[in-house]
Amino acid sequence: MSFIKHRSKPDELKVLESLNERMNLSVKEKNDLSNLAKGFEGEQKFDEWLITLSNDWNILNDLRFDWNNTYYQIDSLSLLSETIHLFEVKNYEGDYYIENDTWYSVKGLEINNPFLQLMRAESLLRRFIKNLGFKYSIESYLIFINPEFHLYHAPRNQQIIFPTQLPRFMNNLSKKTSKIAKNHTQLIEQLLSSHLTKSPYKRIPKYTFDSLKKGVVCMKCRSFINSFRKISLVCSQCGYKESVTSAVLRSIDEYMILFPEKKITRSTIQEWCKIIPKKTLQKILSNNYEQIIDGKNTHYIVCNKSFN
Known part of the structure; x- marks a missing residue:
C-alpha cells in the first residue's frame, strides 16, 4: 500500500478547534465542530485499515473536485489494476433506521442519505475521468467505521460495509491481484492537479483578532497556560x-x-x-x-x- 496523498486535519476543523478555546461558539457551531472532529477521526481509523493492504494499492485521501460547476469530495480513493475503489467513510454512532428510502436517527430526525452521497460522487468521478480520456471501472463502498453504529431495516447492499463486516471486507480486498496499468501515473497526476486545496464550503463564525482570547493553549488539556519559565x-x-x-x-x-x-x-x-x-x-x-x-x-x- 502506498499513500500517494496523505490525509491531514481540515483547516475548517483547525479553525473551529481554536475558536472554541478563544471565543464562545453557538450551539450550532459546537455541533459543526463535533461533527467535523468525529468525521476526521473516522477517516483516520479507516486509514489504519488501508495500511494493511499490499504495496500494489495506491491510495489518495481527501480529494475535492469542482467539475462542471459541481463540487464533490472523496474520502479515500484507491487504484488497483484498472479499477478505482471509492470509499465514503461515516463515523456515525448510535442507532439509525431507514423508512421508505429515507434515513433517520433513532430520535426520528431525518439525515442526508449517505448512500446517495456515495452514488453522486461515483457518477461525477466517472464522468470526470472519462472526460480526461481514461477508462477505469469504479467500485464504490459506504464504510461505517464506528463499532457502536447500528442501522435498522438495512438493505441487502454489498456496497454498504458495516463495522462487523470490515475485517472480512478488507481481507477480501487484500486478496485481489494486481495487473500492471500503464496509465496509473498519468491518472494520479491528473487527480492531484485537479484537487481543490481549499473547500468552497466553510462553517466558520465571524471573528477578529481583538475579539479572541489571547494566550498559549496547553497542547494536552487545551486550557490556557498562565506562567512562564525560561525554557x-x-x-x-x-x-x-x-x-x-x-x-x-x-x-x-x-x-x-x-x-x-x-x-x-x-x-x-x-x-x-x-x-x-x-x-x-x-x-x-x-x-x-x-x-x-x-x-x-x-x-x-x-x-x-x-x-x-
Whole structure:
C-alpha cells in the first residue's frame, strides 16, 4: 500500500478547534465542530485499515473536485489494476433506521442519505475521468467505521460495509491481484492537479483578532497556560510540560491558520502569546523564520528552517 496523498486535519476543523478555546461558539457551531472532529477521526481509523493492504494499492485521501460547476469530495480513493475503489467513510454512532428510502436517527430526525452521497460522487468521478480520456471501472463502498453504529431495516447492499463486516471486507480486498496499468501515473497526476486545496464550503463564525482570547493553549488539556519559565511552560491544570520554543511555534501556527492574510510581527505575536517576554520571542522568531525588513516595519515569513 502506498499513500500517494496523505490525509491531514481540515483547516475548517483547525479553525473551529481554536475558536472554541478563544471565543464562545453557538450551539450550532459546537455541533459543526463535533461533527467535523468525529468525521476526521473516522477517516483516520479507516486509514489504519488501508495500511494493511499490499504495496500494489495506491491510495489518495481527501480529494475535492469542482467539475462542471459541481463540487464533490472523496474520502479515500484507491487504484488497483484498472479499477478505482471509492470509499465514503461515516463515523456515525448510535442507532439509525431507514423508512421508505429515507434515513433517520433513532430520535426520528431525518439525515442526508449517505448512500446517495456515495452514488453522486461515483457518477461525477466517472464522468470526470472519462472526460480526461481514461477508462477505469469504479467500485464504490459506504464504510461505517464506528463499532457502536447500528442501522435498522438495512438493505441487502454489498456496497454498504458495516463495522462487523470490515475485517472480512478488507481481507477480501487484500486478496485481489494486481495487473500492471500503464496509465496509473498519468491518472494520479491528473487527480492531484485537479484537487481543490481549499473547500468552497466553510462553517466558520465571524471573528477578529481583538475579539479572541489571547494566550498559549496547553497542547494536552487545551486550557490556557498562565506562567512562564525560561525554557519551558508548565500547565497548571494538567501539569503538561512543553518547551517555550515548541509552544510559541505552535501558537504562531495557530495564528497563521486563523489569520492567513495577516503578517507575522513581533508585537502581534507577543500580544497573541501574551505570557512570552519580548527578548525570548524575538530569538524564537529570528531562529525559525525569515526576517523581512520593509522600511521601518519588520515582519517574518516561513522559510526552510521553520518548524514542521
